[in-house]
Amino acid sequence: MLKPKVISQVLRQATTGGVKATLLLNSEGSPLAFVSESGDRDARVYAAIASNVWSTFEKNTRPLTKENLATGSGSGGGTSSGNGANNALKFLLVECEEGNLAITTVANMLLCLTANPDVALGILKAKTEALARHLEEPFQRVTTYNSS
Amino acid sequence: MKKKVLLMGKSGSGKTSMRSIIFSNYIARDTRRLGATIDVEHSHVRFLGNLVLNLWDCGGQEAFMENYFAAQRDHIFRNVEVLIYVFDVESREIERDMHYYQDCLEAILANSKDAKIFCLIHKMDLVQEEVRAKIFNERFSELKTRSEPLKISAFATSIWDETLYKFKLSCSKSQAQFKSMEVRQANFAAFFDILTANTYVMVIMSDPTVESAATQMNITVARKHFEKLETSHMTR
DSSP states (O other), X not given: OOOHHHHHHHHHHHSOTTEEEEEEEOTTSOEEXXXXXXXXXXXXXXXXXXXXXXXXXXXXOOOOOHHXXXXXXXXXXXXXXXXXXXXXXXXXXXXXXXXXXXXXXXXXXXXXXXXXXXXXXXXXXXXXXXXXXXXXXXXXHHHHHHHO | OEEEEEEEESTTXXXXXXXXXXXXXXXXXXXXXXXXXXXXXXXXXXXXXXXXXXXXEEOOSHHHHHHHHTTTHHHHHTTOSEEEEEEXXXXXXXXXXXXXXXXXXXXXXXXXXXXXXXEEEEOGGGSXXXXXXXXXXXXXXXXXXXHTTSOEEEEEOOTTSSHHHHHHHHHXXXXXXXXXXXXXXXXXXXXXXXXXXXOEEEEEESOTTSOHHHHHHHHHHHHHHHHHHHHHHHHO
């Protein structure tokens, strides 16, 4: 069982030092929990944009490896699924005019941080990765429960 | 989850006809082909998701009836969840019908006292329309007094009008393509969702700041647990 209150508390801890909003989204882009300094409405917009950006990149950036081409032509390359997991999109950093955006995965969900433009990309990435590590294990448990 | 349903009543009162219409998709005209039921016909009927009814259609000829109350008494009346007793509204031997009915209730009371009892006053199409309600009410009140201490429900039925079809439709309607719904207001959020094959769940969240996706995910997690409970209950 998820405790939405606790998730929000964890997300709040990351929403400091120029980070404007921290969001946790399911695979469809609906927020599971979020903390935002600029209001709920903005956070939902971030959520929609982040999940859209992520899925677009994921769909269109599958590397043109032999395995991917083989599965595409239907001749079936044995280990393509394992390779696919390795090649899957892991992290997105987007630098925008009004702020920076970091997106990564936690179990089968997305974690998204938006920050002011003066926050350096390195610290934003480090922060996102630290938070993702923290959330990974408990969420892995919920999702295995979901799918098994 | 098998529920034993006894279908009883005097010979020719229409038990098998009714069963054929509801569960075998007969139309009323087809029931003319049906002969008398010999002894007990068992059938398993699956409806409302994965609920299985174990339907015992008990032939109503006197020789069989006597046998149910004597030699087969335990076998027939044990673990009954529902008794459906069918009366022919045109019967000329009401006293005798009542006698069998009361024998039957006695056996139910002794063997499965928690069974639900439904009485159908059948063949209502043979009664003039103006007096149908009056006759039904008379029969129902008599049955109620005769059934003490058990509580019964009664219905006027006929295979030739829409009453049976209404019942049949109500069975299939509950399987409509309803998936889930959510109501969100300032002070609460309510979620309705399919939980297992036989159950729905309603969750009321008093904290509107909790996101819908989080609650839905928790319902999904809970679903696994309840499915496990249900299968373990069924195989018991």
